[in-house]
Amino acid sequence: MGLRHVITAPLLLLAATAVHAESAAPACAHERELSAKMSDIAREQPAYVAATLERIDGTGRRLLALRSYLRSADSISDRWSWSREEIDAFDASEEQRRLHAEIDRVRARFEAANPGYQLYANTAVRSLDLQLERWNSNPSVGKLAADILRAACANSAVRASAAALGRWLRAWVPSTPAPLAAPGLSAHGRARAIDFQVHRRGRVVAGPEVASIPRDWQAAGWAAKVAAAVRSGSSRFVGPLAQPNEPWHFEYRP
Helix, strand or coil: CCCCCCCCHHHHHHHHHHHHHHHCCCCCCCHHHHHHHHHHHHCCCCHHHHHHHHCCCCHHHHHHHHHHHHHCCCCHHHHCCCCHHHHHHHHCCHHHHHHHHHHHHHHHHHHHHCCCCEEEEECCCCCHHHHHHHHHHCHHHHHHHHHHHHHHHCCCCHHHCHHHHHHHHHHCCCCCCCCCCCCCCCHHHHCCEEEEEEEECCEEEECCCHHHHHHHHHHCCHHHHHHHHHHHHCCCEECCECCCCECCEEEECC
């Protein structure tokens, strides 16, 4: 989330190692069977959900996303990410101007309390295409995808029918929360989430990187300082996000 950073050679090596580890996981002997059951479930979903599932790479990642779609069935139409046309309409709307006015109030509180530092807010609406790209490439999502595929493959009752698979997916609990919302369900996809960053003299002091949380957000105190500015500057934000822990991420409620 947030600013794009150049990936160094060691990080590229780490990412390649993670991808290799995921692809090297033991194959599921019942993967084709599970895929067929998923297709049966997908046919019962809204067309935009079924179309998104087709664009997700690998059975495990599709299972993980389908779990989220089934668990969000009652609210999925209200949460689904905007189309390109809807994003363009928002970019020129009064609603966007109100959002920026709320952010300006938060920024003013933060910068008055922390002279020399600036509060940056990433307000870009995250398209479905970008959400799919990140879901298909994120190593942590890949690990959870391998976990859910392994668990489904080992459970013969799950493979008995599409209904059985659907019930199991709704109940399955990952070892850790997924670091990303399933494609289409990100609050960033409807301008309902904002990622804040702390800058100083053009340099990122506390950014949206999980590895930086202990040092930059907790030990340096920026998590508390940003949260205090949000609370005092606006009544329209809720947060920060607790699961997964993202001290920069706040939900916007118009």
